[in-house]
Amino acid sequence: MGLKAMITTAQSTLCTAVTHISVNAAHEIGPLNHDWRFFGYDECNYTYTPEGRRMLERFGKLGDAPYYVRTHFLFCNGSCTGTQKFGSTNLYHEDAQGNPIYDFTYIDLILDTILESGNKPYVELGFMPEDLADPSFRNNPWLGGLDPYRESGWTYPPKDYHRWHGFIRTFTRHLAERYGSKEVDTWYFELWNEPDIFYWSGSDKDYCMLFDFTEQALHTVLPNARLGGPTCTGIFDQGGGRELMQTFLEHCKTGTNAATSATGTRLDFITFHVKGAEFPRNANATKAVPSVGNLVHQIESGVEMIEAAGFGGLEIVLSEADPDTWAAGGINDNANMRFRDTEYYASFVACAYQRIAEIAQRYGAPIHPLAWAFVFPQEECFPATRTFATQDIVKPVFRAFDMLSRLGSHALELSSDSTADSALEQQLDSDYGKAAPHHYTGLGAPTMVSGWAARNDAGQLQVLLYSHCDDIDVHEERSIELQITGLEPNQRYQLHHWRIDGTHSNAHTQWLAEGHPKYPAGEKYDRIKTADALELLTPEEIITATSAGTATLRFTMPTHAVSLLTFDLQ
Template identity: 85%
Template sequence: MLERFGKLADAPYYVRTHFMFCNGNCTGTQKFGSTNIYHEDAHGNPVHDFAYIDLILNTILESGNKPYVELGFMPEDLADPSLRRNPWLGGLDPYRESGWTYPPKDYHRRHDFIRTVAQHLAGRYGSEEVNNWYFELWNEPDIFYWSGSNKDYCTLFDYTEQALHAVLPNARLGSPTCTGIFDQGGGRELMQTFLEHCKTGINDATKETGTRLDFVTFHVKGAEFPRDANATKAVPSVGNLIHQVVSGAEMIKAAGYGGLEIVLLSEADPDTWAAGGINDNANMRFRDTEYYASFVICAYQRIAEIALNYGAPIHPLAWAFIFPQEECFPATRTFATQDIVKPVFRAFDMLSRLGSHALKLSSDGTANPALERKLDADYGKATPHHYSGLGAPTIVSGWAARNDIGQVQVLLYSHCDDIDAHSERTIELQLTGLNPNQRYRMRHWRIDATHSNAHTQWLKEGRPKYPTSEQYDRIKAAEALDMLSPAETIAATSVGTATLRFNMPTHAVSLLTFDLQ
């Protein structure tokens, strides 16, 4: 899967991984991983082993991508032992259950550890290469991933920043990597505390005022689907996700960091629970279908609009995985299942084909924010888990671009939050600024229920959990990016215009390319 992304036209992609610093048996599970990068000998001296860290980073780099290094969590021998009291755990491993979430027993030792990691990265990969990466501290320290206080987290950031930049002064380090910025709640509280600390607080590592911050990161989600075998219908909310982006950008600007890069909405997804699937909550069914593709394209396009208004980059990162040995299409949040590509990956494939020169695109099919707020009772309060999407508008919009050799691309999407809305509408696409009387070769690729959709073929095969060889071949063949119709020639008018008409289902993505003949 990494290689698939690495081969896309706009690679490299940045790849983010949890549990880089944890101790264990060095095999991965859905909710825990380990590298054994750090432990202490019988005399308390640090011992470092970079074997597994190097394997992870090498794999990302060799696939044509770049690491987005999450500096977490706490190595076992660095974790504060005074916090390791969880009587309810019984015979379970207290470190694996929660010890990795603890603050360090000694911030100076944690500082030396981060400095050693930075020295290793600089020596192995070179400072010039590492300066192209992103580094963030921890993951979602406003919830159970962090057992310390907000003040403890700010202290950890101070020591981390000093240690990393002492070795790699041009490395990019960001935070606080909190959960959604809602109208109230832990994510907003931590963001406020952290930004104030970095701007005007006393740096616990240097005792000076303020702490360097290269970018800000937080997470945005469109829904929360808890484990519930009898869940009533619920869907993700594009409007709620976008509200979180706007709220975060406004907070950052108000704190005096307006114009600072927001990387990464370092988890920007329709929902919260990646490892859950359709057997945990039937509402996760959308993840295997064209709905996931249209939701992502719609949300990302609106994030791009916010970035223009904000005046600085806002980069979304899809927090999706691969789960080996799972049954076929179980609706986990993945780009592929049993090595069969899902429609959502084809959406990224389409995005990768857009040229680097933006062209203006306007649409009369955009959403009404007031209507979205009316439909979603949880709007701005929390990640919704009982929003049905009934009555939600169908949004039609997209991007237009041109590449360096003159090809024009138009990427359009149609999306409605209601997964059961299945209508079709006629799209009229008006092109202006073409060469007068010039002929163009047009190609039209499509993602919908019947195009670029291995899931639909899997349904036709009878939903096999583990397809036979022949079934598998037919399902996998359906993963390819499909053309809606054969390539055709269109002619611009004497004033350089052209008008196209075609039908588009409620949940669909189209990519049209135009080459001069």
């Protein structure tokens, strides 16, 4: 018996439920804008490494590119060598007389690499250059012999907000001169990262002041550029993220602008973060899983705050939207991170993004989820860090983006009789609404099956379906009955059915079969690498619509799976 047959036999049970999906191919419900085309990572210096370049190029080659790329530490001082959770460009320092000196070498290299890959920068304006930071960071008695700037100095407010204004103005002018204002106007700019926690050593009022000076400097040079904030953590029922969001929106609406003394501050889009779980360092942690419902609740809470503050309809970027909080941690830090290498991560993303799209439709403006994941060079193979690839072997989650990219730009009506039960989600997750959950096991969570339907400009019809249950240990099969109406009567269609699951488009499964080597090589590596490609579930076939223009397809989906079906008129 082959590997895939063995796994299918071990994991599958009798299909006990049927999910009915209906698609009306003749009913276009509006544009499908591919709002998920955003990703990012902490380590700016990993951008131009060989692994970083190849990962960027993978996204740049997707059919819906460009993707917007966000990274931390663009303004920091240091060695300009990539390390986990830090980075630097040495963009700014001052001479002995306090005169500014700029060196754009590394920041140009980062931005050039993003653009050369076919993507666009999402420029995070942060963190504080060492010579601009309030010098009180040097007086921390708890640091001992540690580098005070590396430990916390980059989190401090500026020593002089007018100097910060000049710094932003000079940086922005450089971008306009190097790339052209027309190009830079297509980028996104965001001030700081999570200033409601340890990334910012100032107060909420200090952040609002920083935003005022940043906005005035940026738009003096680039009046059409897009600037957003406050980039806070999750909008839970209480906590620092909610408090900062409230303060910031009130300030932008009716506060006194610190840079201009006018009332209010221009705000082009709003940003905050959402996470489905928090897995702390604990090698002996008991079972826990991410919560799609908790993540979605945070978004709904944020949208409610934004509408109440008078900014309803403004574009929203969830500039970190992830199953959990700790990208650099892996399976040796907390065994619950095991899901990141598997099909579970792919089905979680598809499920969460589809529900975000529903919220955006109700809200009446785009909501963009940004996946905070990238690469960690030289790591062991499949260590469950939050990445899209490991040792240049693509993970199933990247194939989910591959599938999403193949959807057309014309949304079609899709309905499913398997939908989310918000009341049940809240009942199962004891941390629901309070924080990113620590101890949610997913026990009793429903399996949700839904997705998107679309048509591209060439007339191809696509149906993307996911099956997802928060409980990672549920392995069942569900019968799917997909009925499509509105087809050309009696016409033939070529069908391709692509699949991500435990045995398709899944290099992790092959890696396990190879004995889970830390650094696979030779033919063993080649077999693992080959398994990372997007794979057909069944050979391509021809189906014929009825005289009424309908077609019905029946197939099964495991609990954690993503399918893409494409229909080409023959």
